[in-house]
Amino acid sequence: MDVNTERSVFYISDGTAITAEVLGHAVMSQFPVATHGVTLPFVETVQRAQAVKAQINALYQQSGLRPLVFISIVTPVIRDIILQSDGFCQDIVQSLVGPLQQELGLLPAPVANRTHGLTAGNLSKYDARIAAIDYTLAHDDGISLRGLEDAQVILLGVSRCGKTPTSLYLAMQFGIRAANYPFIADDMDNLKLPAALKPFQHKLFGLTIEPERLAAIRQERAENTRYASLRQCRLEVGEVEALFRTQQIRYLNSTNYSVEEIATKILDIMSLTRRMY
Amino acid sequence: MDVNTERSVFYISDGTAITAEVLGHAVMSQFPVATHGVTLPFVETVQRAQAVKAQINALYQQSGLRPLVFISIVTPVIRDIILQSDGFCQDIVQSLVGPLQQELGLLPAPVANRTHGLTAGNLSKYDARIAAIDYTLAHDDGISLRGLEDAQVILLGVSRCGKTPTSLYLAMQFGIRAANYPFIADDMDNLKLPAALKPFQHKLFGLTIEPERLAAIRQERAENTRYASLRQCRLEVGEVEALFRTQQIRYLNSTNYSVEEIATKILDIMSLTRRMY
Structure with missing residues (x-):
C-alpha cells in the first residue's frame, strides 16, 4: 500500500x-x-x-x-x-x-439487531436454512433421486455449467431446497429426461453455458481430454438445449452471470419466495 | 397482507x-x-x-x-x-x-457496475471462488485428507456442530478453501489429533457447541438414538474441547452465532484475507 x-x-x-x-x-x-x-x-x-x-x-x-x-x-x-x-x-x-x-412520524426504537445474527426469534427459520443446505448437499449432482418431492427446484445441465454453486447459493442465501442433476457424455446418444424427474416437470430448471467457456472451465480440471474438448462441449450443450426446448423446461445461459445473479434470476422466473437471513 | x-x-x-x-x-x-x-x-x-x-x-x-x-x-x-x-x-x-x-472533490463517474456481477475484470477472481467451492466440497466431512496443504483453514468438531455450512459459506462468500474433519463417537475412547492433520496445526480451527443445542439438532435427524442423547453429546463436546485445549487449537462456540458470524470470526481470528465477490 x-x-x-x-x-x-x-x-x-x-x-x-x-x-x-x-x-x-x-x-x-x-x-x-x-x-x-x-x-x-x-x-x-x-x-x-x-x-x-x-x-x-x-x-x-x-x-x-x-x-x-x-x-x-x-x-x-x-x-x-x-x-x-x-x-x-x-x-x-x-x-x-x-x-x-x-x-x-416515528422515533426509531433501535434494538440491538444483528443483521446476520441469530436470535430466539429467528432460530427456527435458521434451522430451516441449515436443513436446506443439508438437503441440497444430499441431492447434489444426482447423488439421490429420492425425496425430490421435497425439492423446491431441480437444476439440470451438463457437467461444470454451474449447477452445484447455484444450488448451494440458493440454499445458503435463501433457504431453498435445491436438487441438481447432471447430463453426462454417455447420455448424449439418446438424450431423454430421466423417468424419475418427469413427475417434477414444474420444478425443473435448466442451466446452459457457451461451449467455449465450458471447454475453458473443463480444461482446468482435465486438460487435453475428450471431456474438455470444444467439440464435446458443443455436442453436449447442443443436445441439452434441444432437450430443454422439446420438454419445455425453462432455462438460463449462465456464461455471463455470477452465482448471485443466476440464483436470483431462478427465484424470479420460478416465483419462489426469497427468505432473508 | x-x-x-x-x-x-x-x-x-x-x-x-x-x-x-x-x-x-x-x-x-x-x-x-x-x-x-x-x-x-x-x-x-x-x-x-x-x-x-x-x-x-x-x-x-x-x-x-x-x-x-x-x-x-x-x-x-x-x-x-x-x-x-x-x-x-x-x-x-x-x-x-x-x-x-x-x-x-470529484464527480462520480458511474460505470454500470453490478455489485454481484461478472465482468472481464473479475473473471479470474470468480474462477478462484468456484475453485474454492469445489475444494471445500471435496474436503467436506473428512472425505479426503489429501491436498490439505492447499487448505486455508481446516475446521474440526463433533458431528452437527456447524462445520459444513461454515466451510461452504467461507468458500462461497470469501473464496476461502476450507476443509473440515469430524470427530465421531468411535474416536472418543482415546481422542487424538489424526496424524494427517498434525503438519497443518496452524490451519486448524475448532468449533464447539452447547450439548443441549447439539442434542436438539441431532434429535431432528435421529430421534431417540444414542447419537442424539444429551449424555452422548456432553461426552463428545467435553472430549473434543479438552483436545482443543491440550493441542492449543483455537476454537469458537457456535451455539449463538449464525453461519455469517462464525465464518467472519474465523477469518478475523486467523487473519485470513476476506475477498469480495
Missing part, C-alpha cells in the same frame, strides 16, 4: 461487516480513485473502538488524506467513538433511518 | 436486489411498524420500471399509506422512473455517493 496516493477506506461494524463492505465497495466504485480497503468486523467494545479510532487518526496524520469510513454499528456508544475519529464517516444504516423518521 | 395496517416496503434493483433487501431490512428493523416486503430484482427496462412505478402508485391509492422504497439502481433512466413514483424512495448507494462527492 502506498499511503501517499491510495485513499484508505474502512468498513467497520460491531457485526460481520458484510453489508458495510458490499455497499461501501459499490459506493467507491462510482469514483475514479485508487483505494486501500480495511475491513474491521466485531468492533464491540469501547477499548477496541478506541484502538480503531487511533488507527484511523494515525493514517490521516501519516498520509494527509482523510480516511473514508463506512460504518454499520448498532451500539450508540461504540458508534460515537468512531464518529469522533478524523475519518470521513458515513453510517450506512443511520443515513437511511433519519429521513424515514420524518416520513413515518 | 392487510393493506390498511401494514406498511408496504419495496426493495428494487436492476441487479440481484440482495444488498437493497439486506440493508432495507436493517433500516426497517429500527422502527416499530408492521411491514409487508416486496423484492423486485432485475428491473432493467423502461417498460418494467414503469410497471413497478404503477404498482407502487396503485398501492398508495389503495392504502393511503406511502409505500417505502429502497432502491439500488445503476442506470439513471431506470432510477428516475422509480424516483418519480408516489413511494418514499431512498437510493441506498446514491445517498452515500452525494456526501462523498464533496469530500473527494
Whole structure:
C-alpha cells in the first residue's frame, strides 16, 4: 500500500461487516480513485473502538488524506467513538433511518439487531436454512433421486455449467431446497429426461453455458481430454438445449452471470419466495 | 397482507436486489411498524420500471399509506422512473455517493457496475471462488485428507456442530478453501489429533457447541438414538474441547452465532484475507 496516493477506506461494524463492505465497495466504485480497503468486523467494545479510532487518526496524520469510513454499528456508544475519529464517516444504516423518521412520524426504537445474527426469534427459520443446505448437499449432482418431492427446484445441465454453486447459493442465501442433476457424455446418444424427474416437470430448471467457456472451465480440471474438448462441449450443450426446448423446461445461459445473479434470476422466473437471513 | 395496517416496503434493483433487501431490512428493523416486503430484482427496462412505478402508485391509492422504497439502481433512466413514483424512495448507494462527492472533490463517474456481477475484470477472481467451492466440497466431512496443504483453514468438531455450512459459506462468500474433519463417537475412547492433520496445526480451527443445542439438532435427524442423547453429546463436546485445549487449537462456540458470524470470526481470528465477490 502506498499511503501517499491510495485513499484508505474502512468498513467497520460491531457485526460481520458484510453489508458495510458490499455497499461501501459499490459506493467507491462510482469514483475514479485508487483505494486501500480495511475491513474491521466485531468492533464491540469501547477499548477496541478506541484502538480503531487511533488507527484511523494515525493514517490521516501519516498520509494527509482523510480516511473514508463506512460504518454499520448498532451500539450508540461504540458508534460515537468512531464518529469522533478524523475519518470521513458515513453510517450506512443511520443515513437511511433519519429521513424515514420524518416520513413515518416515528422515533426509531433501535434494538440491538444483528443483521446476520441469530436470535430466539429467528432460530427456527435458521434451522430451516441449515436443513436446506443439508438437503441440497444430499441431492447434489444426482447423488439421490429420492425425496425430490421435497425439492423446491431441480437444476439440470451438463457437467461444470454451474449447477452445484447455484444450488448451494440458493440454499445458503435463501433457504431453498435445491436438487441438481447432471447430463453426462454417455447420455448424449439418446438424450431423454430421466423417468424419475418427469413427475417434477414444474420444478425443473435448466442451466446452459457457451461451449467455449465450458471447454475453458473443463480444461482446468482435465486438460487435453475428450471431456474438455470444444467439440464435446458443443455436442453436449447442443443436445441439452434441444432437450430443454422439446420438454419445455425453462432455462438460463449462465456464461455471463455470477452465482448471485443466476440464483436470483431462478427465484424470479420460478416465483419462489426469497427468505432473508 | 392487510393493506390498511401494514406498511408496504419495496426493495428494487436492476441487479440481484440482495444488498437493497439486506440493508432495507436493517433500516426497517429500527422502527416499530408492521411491514409487508416486496423484492423486485432485475428491473432493467423502461417498460418494467414503469410497471413497478404503477404498482407502487396503485398501492398508495389503495392504502393511503406511502409505500417505502429502497432502491439500488445503476442506470439513471431506470432510477428516475422509480424516483418519480408516489413511494418514499431512498437510493441506498446514491445517498452515500452525494456526501462523498464533496469530500473527494470529484464527480462520480458511474460505470454500470453490478455489485454481484461478472465482468472481464473479475473473471479470474470468480474462477478462484468456484475453485474454492469445489475444494471445500471435496474436503467436506473428512472425505479426503489429501491436498490439505492447499487448505486455508481446516475446521474440526463433533458431528452437527456447524462445520459444513461454515466451510461452504467461507468458500462461497470469501473464496476461502476450507476443509473440515469430524470427530465421531468411535474416536472418543482415546481422542487424538489424526496424524494427517498434525503438519497443518496452524490451519486448524475448532468449533464447539452447547450439548443441549447439539442434542436438539441431532434429535431432528435421529430421534431417540444414542447419537442424539444429551449424555452422548456432553461426552463428545467435553472430549473434543479438552483436545482443543491440550493441542492449543483455537476454537469458537457456535451455539449463538449464525453461519455469517462464525465464518467472519474465523477469518478475523486467523487473519485470513476476506475477498469480495
